[in-house]
Structures are given as structure tokens and as C-alpha cells.
Amino acid sequence: MIEVKYIVLLGDGMADWPLDELGGKTPLQVAHKPNMDTLAKRSLMGMVKTVPDGMPAGSDVANLSVFGFNPREVYTGRSPLEAVSMGIRLSDDDIALRCNLVTLSDTAAYQDATMLDYSAGEITTEEASELIQAIAQALNREGLSFYPGVSYRHCLVWNKGPLDLELTPPHDISGKPIREYLPKGKGSEVLLDLMVKSRDILKNHPVNIRRMKKGLNPATSIWLWGQGKRPAIPLFIEKYGLCGAVISAVDLIRGIGKASGMHTVEVPGATGNIHTNFKGKAMAALDELKSGRDLVYIHVEAPDECGHQGLVQEKIRSIELIDREVLGTLLDGLEGSGDYSILILPDHPTPIAIRTHCSDPVPFMIYRSGNPVVDENAVYTEAYASGKDLLIEKGYTLMDMFLGNR
Known part of the structure; x- marks a missing residue:
């Protein structure tokens, strides 16, 4: 059986709405992100609804979905996860x-x-x-x-x-x-x-x-x-049979990781804003994979913070830093190391126009090493992903798709 390594790269709040000041484009459309756009040409792309109807459009609910847990079954509130x-x-x-x-x-x-x-x-x-x-x-x-x-x-x-x-x-x-x-x-x-x-x-x-x-x-x-109240989240290894690690600067995401039995990694200089140690997160992820972890969940908070503060250019720059310092470092480090798959997505949009979260579906792409080119014109943006006619209504099933379980 071929051993595959899995990486989830999540840019918190990275998705947005078109902005007049960007000529009707979103920060994802304007950002220079050659690594994401190169992978997009060889990836499965679509949209995923990470926030179920009627639930709060927060990073807690959305990230539980991306981790593969049904928020309607396990969500008990945000702060308990941070407390963990x-x-x-x-x-x-x-x-x-x-x-x-x-x-x-x-x-x-x-x-x-x-x-x-x-x-x-x-x-x-x-x-x-x-x-x-x-x-x-x-x-x-x-x-x-x-x-x-x-x-x-x-x-x-x-x-x-x-x-x-x-x-x-x-x-x-x-x-x-x-x-x-x-x-x-x-x-x-x-x-x-x-x-x-x-x-x-x-x-x-x-x-x-x-x-x-x-x-x-x-x-x-x-x-x-x-x-x-105190959360009751299944163990990731029991649900998926994989040993995972979480890399994040914020207690919420680390809390989900700890509650599900995943290893959490402290990265020096990781701050939860645009001044974070982007490259350090990627290096830590590579170390975890080399040490035997099957899956690493890398969470980057910077785009969300920029969205909340209404900082357009900073949000664009945060996306560019994720592309260059995180994804670029990962791709260099994974070269020649065997088969791997990468899932790239935001947890939810944090539109500059409203400076808070919304529950709109978000663009995702799944890249598997060795994939042939499937679309020469593909780029990783909200508009392109929404045009692929693939919408995953139950966000927590995306992890199964990523891991090849469906």
C-alpha cells in the first residue's frame, strides 16, 4: 500500500466579496499567488459550505467542518475549545x-x-x-x-x-x-x-x-x-485512522486539535496576525510529516484579522505570504519525498465590506502529487471555483473526499 502524506492549508477568512477599489475583484483574485495557481491547474476545485444553516458563521463551526466533524453533533460553543x-x-x-x-x-x-x-x-x-x-x-x-x-x-x-x-x-x-x-x-x-x-x-x-x-x-x-460547555469531539485517529498534528497560533484551532487527540505544535514567532512566522509554520509541518505524522493541519489567521480590520492591501499581502512562505516552502520540502495531497481553502469568508464573517460557501482545491494538468486556465479564486459546478453542501464530508474515503 502506497503511503500518502496529507496537508490541510487553511487561510482563515481568506475568501471575500468583489471590491470596487479592486476593480470588482476580490483579494484572492488580485493577490500574486503563483504556487496556488499552478496547483489549481492540476487540482479538483469547487465550493464547500462549511457553516450549516442556522449555525454561527464563526471559525469554531467552520473549522470543525474542515476537520471532518459535524458541527451539529459536536459543537458546544467557541470558548470551551479555547479552554482545552x-x-x-x-x-x-x-x-x-x-x-x-x-x-x-x-x-x-x-x-x-x-x-x-x-x-x-x-x-x-x-x-x-x-x-x-x-x-x-x-x-x-x-x-x-x-x-x-x-x-x-x-x-x-x-x-x-x-x-x-x-x-x-x-x-x-x-x-x-x-x-x-x-x-x-x-x-x-x-x-x-x-x-x-x-x-x-x-x-x-x-x-x-x-x-x-x-x-x-x-x-x-x-x-x-x-x-x-465542555466539548465532546471524536478522536481523529479513530475516525480516520490517521495520526495528525495541528499548527496554529490561536487557542481555538489548537483546542480542536487537542480535543480530537491530535498533536499540537508551538511555532516560535507565530502570532495570529500578518506579522506571524509564516515560513516557520511550513517548516514545522514538514518536520511533523518526517517524524511520522500522516496529516498536518496548518491554520493561518492573518487574512481573517485583516478582514476584520478592513485592511485591503494587508489582506492581499497576507494571501501572498501564505502562497510564498507557507505553500512554497511546503512544495520545496515535499519534492522527492513520496506521494502527498494538499487541501487548500478558507474556513469562511471575512469580507472587507462588512469586517466580519459570513456563511457563504468557500473555494477549495485538492491537489494530489503527480496529478496531470486538468485545466490550463484554472486559478485559485472564488469566481473560478464557483464556476466548476461542484458544491459540497455538508462541509464535514470534505475531509472524507480529501482522504479518498468517498
């Missing part, structure tokens, strides 16, 4: 909530503020850790505990907390007044109280004073959302 990555042990009575460090406008009343920056200027992990420690020291109490994560992404665990809460992701309300999006539902007063109190704790913290002196956005508040 952080090493937090959740009991059956715990709910986990994502705790963003955000920048709100300075207003007398908390509810009158505007969401200026959902990431507090992409605050560093070291700075954020200091701030979350200050939050924890002041606000932790019986049944409520804060935990530090990566950059602006952290966690609150609430023992016996309610699930039926209406909470809004802060990246969905960039530039908007927060009043309409404050916590609602049973127990919402507890969360709102924590958010209001956090503003006083953070206001004159030395970390924020230093950031403001440098012209950087301070973290002026926490923002709570993404609640859920």
Missing part, C-alpha cells in the same frame, strides 16, 4: 466564555461607549497576561475564574453559569455603539457587572499607560462572549 488549548479542565457544571481585551471609547457611562478595537491594538500576550492577572485578582470569586490566553483572547470559567445568554462577538460591532449589544438573558447582569468593573481596573494600569505613550490602543475593558 489553555489546559483548563472544565467540569460538567462549568461554562467557558471568551474574554476579549478591547478598546472602548471613553464615556461617562459604560453603555454609551463605542467599540473602537476588538483586539486592543493586537495587544501582545505578555502585556495581556499582566492585565488579565489584574482582572483575576480583583474579580475572581467563588464560581468565577479568569485565565490568560494569547494576545487579546482569554477565558472566563463560570461554574453553574447559564448557557441561555445573548452575547455578541466584539469583531461584529467594530465602530458601533455597544448599548444594543450588551449581555442579555438570564445571568447577564453578572457579566455586565464584570465588564463595567474591568474598565476601572484597566484604566490606569501601567501596561495601558505605556501603550498610550507609544501611540497604541489601550485595553480599556473586557468583553465576554462565545459561551459553551
Whole structure:
């Protein structure tokens, strides 16, 4: 039996809508990506619906689909997956909530503020850790505990907390007044109280004073959302018979990997934004494959962050860096090493026009080493893939197709 190595290369939020400022094209259409476009000519291409109807268009739901897990069966919320990555042990009575460090406008009343920056200027992990420690020291109490994560992404665990809460992701309300999006539902007063109190704790913290002196956005508040219970995800090796590894800078994707029994790899300089160590991720993937892993899932957050921030040229550049530094390095390293297959896709679109996620189908391509040219004119774009007349309605079945199980 011929041994095949499998690589999933996922550019988070890479897909987009046509933009007037790009002459009616998308960032994928404008980006110079010779490696993707060369593979496209030898690949199976189409569109895949990674977000089932009625489910939130988040990276949690979409990546579960790409991993091959049916979100309707295994999804319990975003933050519990991140908690797994952080090493937090959740009991059956715990709910986990994502705790963003955000920048709100300075207003007398908390509810009158505007969401200026959902990431507090992409605050560093070291700075954020200091701030979350200050939050924890002041606000932790019986049944409520804060935990530090990566950059602006952290966690609150609430023992016996309610699930039926209406909470809004802060990246969905960039530039908007927060009043309409404050916590609602049973127990919402507890969360709102924590958010209001956090503003006083953070206001004159030395970390924020230093950031403001440098012209950087301070973290002026926490923002709570993404609640859920402990996840129950099948083991990847039991489902597919393959030993896998996950390479990502964000706790969400690492959490899915850990929850499904996959090895997670820490890459020095991996940040979750456009300044990440792109090439380092590819080198780590090659090392994992050489060490005996059958499949490596490489997640790159940069296009999504650029989409949320409305940065068109940066999103184009992030795609170009993925093509050159990640895919190019992979192709060089895999040359002469045997048979391999590569699946390239986004998890969801993050259109510049709306600066948040949507549930539109995304373009995918499956390349298998040694494939003949099937379409000389093929390029990897939303428009070209949508014209191939192949739409996978159940996104979680794409992994089966990729692995040759259907």
C-alpha cells in the first residue's frame, strides 16, 4: 500500500466579496499567488459550505467542518475549545466564555461607549497576561475564574453559569455603539457587572499607560462572549485512522486539535496576525510529516484579522505570504519525498465590506502529487471555483473526499 502524506492549508477568512477599489475583484483574485495557481491547474476545485444553516458563521463551526466533524453533533460553543488549548479542565457544571481585551471609547457611562478595537491594538500576550492577572485578582470569586490566553483572547470559567445568554462577538460591532449589544438573558447582569468593573481596573494600569505613550490602543475593558460547555469531539485517529498534528497560533484551532487527540505544535514567532512566522509554520509541518505524522493541519489567521480590520492591501499581502512562505516552502520540502495531497481553502469568508464573517460557501482545491494538468486556465479564486459546478453542501464530508474515503 502506497503511503500518502496529507496537508490541510487553511487561510482563515481568506475568501471575500468583489471590491470596487479592486476593480470588482476580490483579494484572492488580485493577490500574486503563483504556487496556488499552478496547483489549481492540476487540482479538483469547487465550493464547500462549511457553516450549516442556522449555525454561527464563526471559525469554531467552520473549522470543525474542515476537520471532518459535524458541527451539529459536536459543537458546544467557541470558548470551551479555547479552554482545552489553555489546559483548563472544565467540569460538567462549568461554562467557558471568551474574554476579549478591547478598546472602548471613553464615556461617562459604560453603555454609551463605542467599540473602537476588538483586539486592543493586537495587544501582545505578555502585556495581556499582566492585565488579565489584574482582572483575576480583583474579580475572581467563588464560581468565577479568569485565565490568560494569547494576545487579546482569554477565558472566563463560570461554574453553574447559564448557557441561555445573548452575547455578541466584539469583531461584529467594530465602530458601533455597544448599548444594543450588551449581555442579555438570564445571568447577564453578572457579566455586565464584570465588564463595567474591568474598565476601572484597566484604566490606569501601567501596561495601558505605556501603550498610550507609544501611540497604541489601550485595553480599556473586557468583553465576554462565545459561551459553551465542555466539548465532546471524536478522536481523529479513530475516525480516520490517521495520526495528525495541528499548527496554529490561536487557542481555538489548537483546542480542536487537542480535543480530537491530535498533536499540537508551538511555532516560535507565530502570532495570529500578518506579522506571524509564516515560513516557520511550513517548516514545522514538514518536520511533523518526517517524524511520522500522516496529516498536518496548518491554520493561518492573518487574512481573517485583516478582514476584520478592513485592511485591503494587508489582506492581499497576507494571501501572498501564505502562497510564498507557507505553500512554497511546503512544495520545496515535499519534492522527492513520496506521494502527498494538499487541501487548500478558507474556513469562511471575512469580507472587507462588512469586517466580519459570513456563511457563504468557500473555494477549495485538492491537489494530489503527480496529478496531470486538468485545466490550463484554472486559478485559485472564488469566481473560478464557483464556476466548476461542484458544491459540497455538508462541509464535514470534505475531509472524507480529501482522504479518498468517498
